[in-house]
Amino acid sequence: MLEMLRRQTQTRRRAVRSTTSHACGLYPAVGAASMDPRGVIIGREAYSGKAYIYDPFILYNPHARVRLASGHALILGKSGYGKSALEKTYVLRQLRFRERSFAILDAQGEDGAGEWDGIARQLGITPIRLVYGAGDGGEGVRINPLDDRIPAEHQFKVLVSMMEILTGTLTSQTKFALAEAHERATAGAREQQRVAILSDVLDALTAPQPTLLGQQPVTPEELVEWGQPAALALDSLCNPSRDLAGMFDGPTTEGIDLDARLIIFDLTKLPREGEAMPLLMAVIGPWLRFGWIKPNDRIKRTLIVEEAWHILSHRPVARLFEELVRYGRRLGLSFWAVLHHLGDLLLEQAPEAAAILKLTATRVLYHMDRDEAETTANYLGLPDWARKALADGSNVCAPGRAIWQVGSRINLVEHIRTPLEIRLTDTNRRMSEGQREPTDRQGAQAAAPMIRLHKGAAA
Secondary structure, three states: OOHHOOHHHHHHHOOOOOHHHHHHHHHHHHHHOOOOOOOOOEEEEOOOOEEEEEOHHHOOOOOOOOOOOOOEEEEOOOOOOEEEEEEHHHHHHOOOOEEEEEEEEEEOOOOOOEEHHHHHHHHHOEEEEOOOOOOOOOOOOOOOOOOOOHHHHHHHHHHHHHHHHOOOOHHHHHHHHHHHHHHHHHHHHHHHOOOOOHHHHHHHHHOOOEEOOEEEEEEEHHHHHHHHHHHHHHHHHOOOOOOOOOOOOOOOOOOOOHHHHOOOOOOOOOOOOHHHHHHHHHHHHHHHHHHHHOOOOOEEEEEOOOOOOHHHHHHHHHHHHHHHHHHHHHHHHHEEEOOOOOOOOOOOOOOOHHHHOOOOOOOEEEOOOOHHHHHHHHHHOOOOOHHHHOOOOOOOOOOEEEEEEEEEEEEEEOOOOOOOHHHHHHHHHHHOOOOOEEOOOOEOOOOOOOOOOOOOHHH
């Protein structure tokens, strides 16, 4: 009888070898294959329940499971579905790495403070507030477009961009007069052992010296005529009686620490409409490029721009940022553009904006109205299931859920936050009635250790 029983080695089946791609097709419940396990956790992949981990710098590595062409990201979607919460928790989690640094352009807020104000206070950081009339006695700060941290040739690009925002495209003659004035202003300031300011350029434009255009003499009268559009634009920035006075004319306010691991520019007191915001973007991009990003160090930096349509919808600003974004891999920079609607941008009329969007290898898409979802899906080449999911704000793309397009992979991801992160990232307090602080299971107020970032400190 015992001879009829087969031994275990006789009944063991040979293993079936397969790839993860085939396994996912045979067993759909497995869900999508994961990316690189290093980085920070975002949440979980909605269909498989797997942890969703992301870090653009790790995924840019040639040996990563999913190789990204760039570290740049585009965040899109309606308000109230989780864009701000994603940015903030991502930054808080990444700050636990020693070689990560962030600059935030905070364009939204309430009660005169930006959305990042609570996080800044929790981490021991003072946001850099930019307001009108930011003189020495004001509450805001000033950023000098001619700061010596910006090389002279890039200073002139910034000047041209600012003038074009205020007056439109400059003629070749106006650019020539502006270049002569800029050169004379910087030379004069250097002789006085100080940094040039916009008023120096205005003075040089309105009281020029004879010069040469090749071998052709150019008289002061001709330079005054050629430089008149730029002079009028500079007057609106330098004249104390003008609306834009105080923001850019003068030395950069002392005490701005560009070596901090988290820099928050609070832009909430600047008007959304008009020239103030695009002017600031035109200055702050190169200013960060040469003052914040240090050559030959190991720090990986991320620049997050809220309300990024101020960049993408103004060609002079988009030109400056396109250069910053295009060379992001050399600079160790990840650029995050946060927008509400892609359809608001006339991309066919703004090739620089289209180029910036195409350079993003990560797209995080929250719920959108059906027409906007169609426009976005067509532009980004999303599959039908993602197209339908974006328009479903009640179930599939409910608040906290987003379509993540990372390289060639597309997943539905549910963002997970700790109770403390929920408190720090909540932007619905004013609309919520009777909302209490998150608590743990024992009823005590939940808290998690936060890393306070002091000047020169490392996490």
